[in-house]
Amino acid sequence: MLNKTCVITGCNSGIGLVASLELARQGYELFMLMRNSRKSEEAFQQVLSAADGVKVHYIPVDLSSMKATAAAADQVLAKAQKIDLLINNAGLLAREEQRTSEGLELTLAVNYFAPYLLTTQFSPLLKAADKARVVNVSSGMSKRGKVVFEHAFDERPFSGLKAYSNSKLLINYFTFKLSNFCEGSPIIANCVHPGAVNTGVFRQYPSWIVKLIGRFLLTPKQGANHLLLPAVNPAFNNHKGVIEKKISGLYFNKSKGLELSKILKHPERAEEIWEMTSKILDELLVVKA
Numbered sequence: 001m002l003n004k005t006c007v008i009t010g011c012n013s014g015i016g017l018v019a020s021l022e023l024a025r026q027g028y029e030l031f032m033l034m035r036n037s038r039k040s041e042e043a044f045q046q047v048l049s050a051a052d053g054v055k056v057h058y059i060p061v062d063l064s065s066m067k068a069t070a071a072a073a074d075q076v077l078a079k080a081q082k083i084d085l086l087i088n089n090a091g092l093l094a095r096e097e098q099r100t101s102e103g104l105e106l107t108l109a110v111n112y113f114a115p116y117l118l119t120t121q122f123s124p125l126l127k128a129a130d131k132a133r134v135v136n137v138s139s140g141m142s143k144r145g146k147v148v149f150e151h152a153f154d155e156r157p158f159s160g161l162k163a164y165s166n167s168k169l170l171i172n173y174f175t176f177k178l179s180n181f182c183e184g185s186p187i188i189a190n191c192v193h194p195g196a197v198n199t200g201v202f203r204q205y206p207s208w209i210v211k212l213i214g215r216f217l218l219t220p221k222q223g224a225n226h227l228l229l230p231a232v233n234p235a236f237n238n239h240k241g242v243i244e245k246k247i248s249g250l251y252f253n254k255s256k257g258l259e260l261s262k263i264l265k266h267p268e269r270a271e272e273i274w275e276m277t278s279k280i281l282d283e284l285l286v287v288k289a
């Protein structure tokens with residue numbers, strides 16, 4: 001028996017669903033954090049059938065709400081003894097500006113604030129595991145991102161692509177800080193650009209655009225393989241290149257590992273971003289509690 005536990009978000013479709021099926025086959029006990037929907041229930045049943053005896057839990061949560069995200073984390077904390085693998089995969093690219101009930105911009109809430117909140121809430125369980133791994137799903141679009149310190153990182157005027165790119169850049173900074181924070185502790189934190197993959201992430205764009213670009217995209221299985229490399233690949237510690245020297249704080253561009261400190265324009269900002277995020281979430285969770 002593998003005796004490993006994984007928490008994965010946004011796994012009712014696309015890369016997250018394929019990765020969950022693979023992890024279940026490998027024998028991971030899974031906590032699937034997904035929005036409450038029929039699609040999620042079906043994904044849960046599909047993964048359960050692939051699991052062959054290991055436990056699979058469906059935790060319904062809308063990750064755009066920090067209050068709901070904190071409550072979902074509490075449910076996991078009450079059930080799990082340790083977390084060996086946390087995959088912050090849920091994400092969206094919203095075309096129109098939308099605010100959450102807590103006042104955050106929607107893309108930033110789901111793609112950045114929720115992963116931050118979950119990871120920090122799970123810190124005791126990650127530390128309880130032997131060499132826990134955190135994988136944050138980023139994007140090649142993070143290269144175009146900008147850190148805007150006003151308005152809770154929310155760049156104005158709104159542009160969907162900018163909000164998406166900014167959220168993914170923030171997750172890169174978060175991963176960098178997390179890997180330093182974990183230095184000397186057994187946690188390994190990396191982020192990954194899975195490639196341009198044919199999934200629902202483009203669902204808010206007209207169907208003709210999706211059809212047109214669809215033929216150039218990777219399959220969800222290929223995207224999931226890229227995600228799973230820093231998550232579970234046993235060859236990971238012996239991977240050639242920089243990985244041998246430092247196995248945490250990397251940005252995987254598909255399967256190529258690059259040091260985050262070298263690709264972030266201002267790595268020293270990671271601390272400032274971390275502090276500001278923590279303050280925003282503290283205020284929001286106290287006020288909205």
Ligand SMILES: NC(=O)c1ccc[n+]([C@@H]2O[C@H](COP(=O)([O-])OP(=O)(O)OC[C@H]3O[C@@H](n4cnc5c(N)ncnc54)[C@H](OP(=O)(O)O)[C@@H]3O)[C@@H](O)[C@H]2O)c1
Nearest residue numbers: 010012014015035062063064090091139196197199200201
């Ligand atoms: N596809 C690509 O080309 C590409 C490239 C770079 C990075 N990525 C990243 O890869 C990750 C997975 O995306 P994908 O391509 O597999 O697309 P996808 O099939 O659309 O998956 C996104 C997942 O996130 C979930 N999600 C969105 N908003 C949520 C919310 N408020 N609460 C809970 N879950 C929510 C979705 O659930 P619902 O069905 O309930 O909305 C879905 O399960 C994302 O972080 C994405 O940004 C994708």
